[in-house]
Amino acid sequence: MLQQQIQDQNEINSSFNLIPRSSYKPLNPKVKVFYYYVAPGNNSKLIISAMQKRKNWQESENYLFHFQWNMNDKNFQYCSLNQSQIQIVNHLPNHRELTLKCNLIRNLKQFCQTNKKYVWDITPLSFIVEFNAQENNLNKVLKEFTLAYEQFQPLSSMKTQFNYFTKHNSQYFLPKMHHSFLDEENNYIWILKPNEFNRGRGIQFFRTIEELKSLLKNFNKGSSEYQFSQGKIKSSSFVIQKYIQRPLLLDGRKFDIRVWVLVTYTFDIFIFNQGYARLSSDMFDLNNLDAFIHLTNNAVQKYSKNYGFFELGNQMSYSELNYYTNGEFTKTVLPKIKSIIVLTWMAVQNTFKKCKYSFEIFGYDFMLDEQLKPWLIEINTNPCLEESSPLLKELIPKMINDAFKIVIDPLFTKINEPTDWEHLLQL
Known part of the structure; x- marks a missing residue:
């Protein structure tokens, strides 16, 4: 019995679970109380905290919900969402068209061929x-x-x-072979x-x-x-x-840029006006393929003995990036990044299914080469929400709260407030 209870709980935590339609009791629209369920994982306490700050919201005790947040949508049937009562979830159907690495490359190649754009100017070969x-x-x-x-x-x-x-x-x-892919010594990585x-x-x-x-x-x-x-x-x-072998370096170290993108079920696409750079712990060296030199993910770098030695959490803000690039990050790099983000969604707009009232926050990863050209590396579902530095303790809660101001508050409380999410376009 205990083993079965553990298995049942794991199933609840690993995917969206809805009360069967036969047992679903319509909520009284006159009672302004709404229910949310947040599955464990990826700093779920942050999501709960954001919901606790909202009036008329209570945590669901029986998985009957108006809003559910989960790390993934494995085994979830979007068609089972109750449209009449508004049930909203934090994943978009077909998001794997972009968040699986192979699908991203396929879709970019097809779109660029159709629209006469050269795909390897957007993402590395x-x-x-x-x-x-x-x-x-x-x-x-x-x-x-x-x-x-x-x-x-x-x-x-x-x-x-x-x-x-x-x-x-x-x-x-x-x-x-782009200039950025080879170095002067003809390394070939x-x-x-x-x-x-x-x-x-x-x-x-x-x-x-x-x-x-x-x-x-x-x-x-x-x-x-x-x-x-x-x-x-x-x-x-x-x-x-x-491998981009001529990257822009910050104090001699490699970095990439995490950009948050919000997409609603109406295909309104937003970019958060603040983000951060993730730096390696060791000096850049093409002759040494150690992960602490070349993989900037915090999940990797936090194991390095030098983690946090140069900057807390190995992270820099956009304003610091702007300082290092003499203002070019804001002036020229960010507009190019925004154009690439728009292009990725144009590439998949015909394959995505709209589903009320789903939305998703994506983590886009970019690298800059030594000529300040941005390269799209990959797109992540369920981007990391760990507050691993003072910078992220400031940015992530605001990013989440402002996203909820767009996708949750107007639906349930009719409240519309300004946010730091910039609307790029609606497809």
């Missing part, structure tokens, strides 16, 4: 790899990547484009990213095809260890991405 356990299939599934690898490797004697690329009318995603993992889990670096094949075999067996947690990672779906 990338290849999708999906394979099964048979070793003799590796050469086949790696064919496209291998051709590009051989063409662009330093001192390559291959001068012509391959028919493999041109026969598909693929001029707008034809591989090319690629990144292997498991499709469904986030927070730096499973990311590996390689220089040769032989190293890549060895990594893929280990992942397929489930023997690739993730050094910052217990257990091993198993995957058969990956994105191979060219």
